Amino acid sequence: MKNDNSTHGGSSGTLWKKKDLLLLAAVLIAACLLFFLYRFLSAAPAAYGEVSVNGEVVAELDLNQDTSLTVSGWNGGSNTIVVQNGAISVTEATCPDHVCIHTGEISRTGETIVCLPNRLIITIIQDGG
Numbered sequence: 001m002k003n004d005n006s007t008h009g010g011s012s013g014t015l016w017k018k019k020d021l022l023l024l025a026a027v028l029i030a031a032c033l034l035f036f037l038y039r040f041l042s043a044a045p046a047a048y049g050e051v052s053v054n055g056e057v058v059a060e061l062d063l064n065q066d067t068s069l070t071v072s073g074w075n076g077g078s079n080t081i082v083v084q085n086g087a088i089s090v091t092e093a094t095c096p097d098h099v100c101i102h103t104g105e106i107s108r109t110g111e112t113i114v115c116l117p118n119r120l121i122i123t124i125i126q127d128g129g
C-alpha cells in the first residue's frame, strides 16, 4: 500500500517538487534580501534631536554628527546642547534648577530633555519611523 502509493505519484510528484523548490528558493532569497535591507536600514537609524524654544523649533540636530550649540531660551536664558556618540545632553544652562542638565544624555526615540525656566524642549525623533 505504502510502496504503491509513492511510486504512483512518483513522476508528477518530482516535477512538482522541483518547481516547489525553485519557488521556495526564490522566496527565501527575497526574504533574505528584505531581511538584510531591513537590518541595514535599522542599523543606522536617521534619528535627530528637535530643539524647540517656547513651542518653536529652533534647531534639528543630527545624532550621528557630534556637535554643540548654544540656544537662547526664554527670557534671556540660554542652554548649551551637546551631541556626542549619538546622544544629546545639556551641559550648561542659565536656569536656576538645572533639571535639564541633570536629565543627562538622551538617545532613544521619544526621550526628552525639558528646561522649564528657559522653555526649552529637546525631543529625539525617528526619521520616517
Ligand SMILES: [Zn+2]
Binding pocket: 093, 095, 097, 098, 099, 100, 101, 114, 115, 116, 117, 118
Ligand atoms: Zn534647565
